[in-house]
Amino acid sequence: MATFLVVDSDSAPAGPRELTSDQAGRLAVTRFLNFQAGGRAMTINVPGTAGELTFTGSIDYRGKIGYGVVRGTGRDTSSDGLIQWTAANVLVHPMVNAPAKAPARPPGSGWYSRPLQKHGSSLDSSLAIALKLGSDRPDNAELLPQNGAAWVGRDRLDGHQVDIMTGPSAERATSGTAGTSGTAGASGTAGASGTAGAVRYWIGSDGTMYRVRVGVASASRPVVIDFDTQKYVPVRPVPGVTPAR
Structure with missing residues (x-):
């Protein structure tokens, strides 16, 4: 069953409109298109009280593995370096x-392994969310x-005209009907503590995902994935x- 990120109803932006059938269709296929593409390049900006962390790299959505470099801004270099992760494990x-x-080819030595933290780490929560932005099937548009x-x-990103949409509300996605749509079960991931943060998707006219902004419980500001x-x-x-998967 697919898992879709959710948006907390209390954090929803003022004045949203109901999705048209075209918009719902594009939102439903956007993660599937990432999977069909095989993988996507991205930059993840993770805010923090000690300074920002920026990940630059790629995710293989079919292999369910990401790899790239993490660099800090306005903080020490203790978190800087290469990183590779799955839904269960992180190599730094x-x-x-x-x-x-x-x-392009990871070094053959100097790596340290640890479990991916499910709570308390803004970076790990961001990596887990980014990994979930690909799915082997579309969501239920209806x-x-x-x-x-x-x-x-609406917005414009790098020359692309996009619609900004929110995912299902946390309250409705955890109701009995949500489980049949593939939308339930992601609130713990999005919020990293069982409380979902606000999630917005910037989606092109063909359903391509260009940006995701998501609230993470351990971060003071939303994480942005471009x-x-x-x-x-x-x-x-x-x-x-x-x-380890």
Whole structure:
């Protein structure tokens, strides 16, 4: 069963409109298009009281694995370095002078493994959310509006005209009908503590996902995930390590 990120009804923007059938259809297929593409390049900006962390890299949505480089802004370099992750495990390769882009082939040594933290880590919550933005099947377009998904407005990103939409509300997505639409069960992921934050999707006319903004419980401001910020580089697993899924 697919899992769709949700938006807390208390955090929904003022004045949303009901989705048209076209908008619902595009919202329903946007994660499936990521899966069909195989993978997407992205930049993830993670705010924090100690400074911002920025991930630059790629996610293989079919292999369910991400890889790239993390760099801090306005903070020390203790979190800087290469990172590769799945839904269960994180591999980190600390670097004092982390490059702007990760090498296409991960180093063969210097990695440390740890479980992906489900609570208390804004970075891990952001990585988990980014990994869920691909699905091997579309969501149910008819049930998305019934469960609170809405149109918020229009924008233009890198030359693309996009519609801004919210996902289903947390309250409706956890009701008995939501489970049949593939929308239930993501509130803990989005909020990282069982409380979903506000989620907005910037979606093009063909259903392509260009940006996602999501509230994470452990972050003071929303996390922003921008797609196609650089060329997609296929993800190669760290040599000698079998990713835990």
